[in-house]
Amino acid sequence: LTVLHARDKAERLSHSRTHLWYNTRNPTDHQVPRIQNTPSTMSRMPITPSPSRTSPGTSGSRRRPGQPTPSSMDREQAMRDYKLTIEYKHLKQHCPVGVYLLPSFDDIRLFHGVVFVRRGMFTNGVFKFELRCPLKYNDAGTHPTVKFTSYVYNPHVHPTTGEVDIKREYPRWDSNRHFLTTVLTYVKRIFYTREYQDEDDKYPNQEALKLYKTDLEGFRRRVAECVRESQKGVYLNENGSTIKFTKEEKVHEILRDLMKQRYGANDDKMNADDIARVVTREETLELIKQARSLSMARNSEE
Numbered sequence: 001l002t003v004l005h006a007r008d009k010a011e012r013l014s015h016s017r018t019h020l021w022y023n024t025r026n027p028t029d030h031q032v033p034r035i036q037n038t039p040s041t042m043s044r045m046p047i048t049p050s051p052s053r054t055s056p057g058t059s060g061s062r063r064r065p066g067q068p069t070p071s072s073m074d075r076e077q078a079m080r081d082y083k084l085t086i087e088y089k090h091l092k093q094h095c096p097v098g099v100y101l102l103p104s105f106d107d108i109r110l111f112h113g114v115v116f117v118r119r120g121m122f123t124n125g126v127f128k129f130e131l132r133c134p135l136k137y138n139d140a141g142t143h144p145t146v147k148f149t150s151y152v153y154n155p156h157v158h159p160t161t162g163e164v165d166i167k168r169e170y171p172r173w174d175s176n177r178h179f180l181t182t183v184l185t186y187v188k189r190i191f192y193t194r195e196y197q198d199e200d201d202k203y204p205n206q207e208a209l210k211l212y213k214t215d216l217e218g219f220r221r222r223v224a225e226c227v228r229e230s231q232k233g234v235y236l237n238e239n240g241s242t243i244k245f246t247k248e249e250k251v252h253e254i255l256r257d258l259m260k261q262r263y264g265a266n267d268d269k270m271n272a273d274d275i276a277r278v279v280t281r282e283e284t285l286e287l288i289k290q291a292r293s294l295s296m297a298r299n300s301e302e
Helices: 002-016 070-094 180-189 206-214 216-232 250-263 272-278 281-301
Strands: 019-022 033-036 099-103 110-116 126-132 145-148
Touching: 070 099, 070 180, 099 180, 110 180, 126 180, 126 216, 206 216, 250 281
Parallel strands: none
Antiparallel strands: 019 033, 099 110, 110 126, 126 145
16 A cells, blocks of 8 residues: 555656647647656657658648648539539420530530521521530639531621620629520520610621611521521531431321321411420320331331
């Protein structure tokens, strides 16, 4: 018992000679407690090594405050890509009638599209385009770009590059209000515009705008040529495009006849937009299956 009391007294005496200190020479070590040991306690207390102090610019230098790490940048980009896929998913319900958009195989931010015009001066036009989203889409101020690969004679479309004046219509891109469906709606609307504003200098195709205001019949002739050219180039598929057109076969004729019988496409009171609203995806797939069966039956008879 006497030996135990003596050992306890020795330990208390040893701890009283051990004190905490702060290393204020390095600001990064501020308020980091260290234990300084006397010779009598060093033999049984572990010594914590101090962190290495390297000069700025070396491989061991610390990251500057506020500087994003590569992992955080990757997470932010992954979140942008995810938001873009969600926008594309919603096009199933909100895509404008007569406009179709498919993503490319190699780039998640590149889309291939086509517009079928059903009324107005551009009636029966089939205009193909590419839609590209910048890397930081859909952040504020990051406008997507739309370029027609088909020739389009329109004041809203640049005569050389085929780019649509998205920035003119939406000077401030708001990520909370503007989405892919916003762009596609505008791309469709430029073919149905009947009047143009007085801000002449902001339209990409000044020649088309001037002709529209001075010679409307001449403008109509140029538009008719544009429509005919788009029809001629329907089967000229762009390299890498996910939208491809093939010439009509017998199965297509059968499918068209079946759709006319079911939806009354010959009714003069119904226009193309009304028919598109009536047709559902399930019914269309059913008609396609029937058309294939009928086509195979006719081929076997022949």
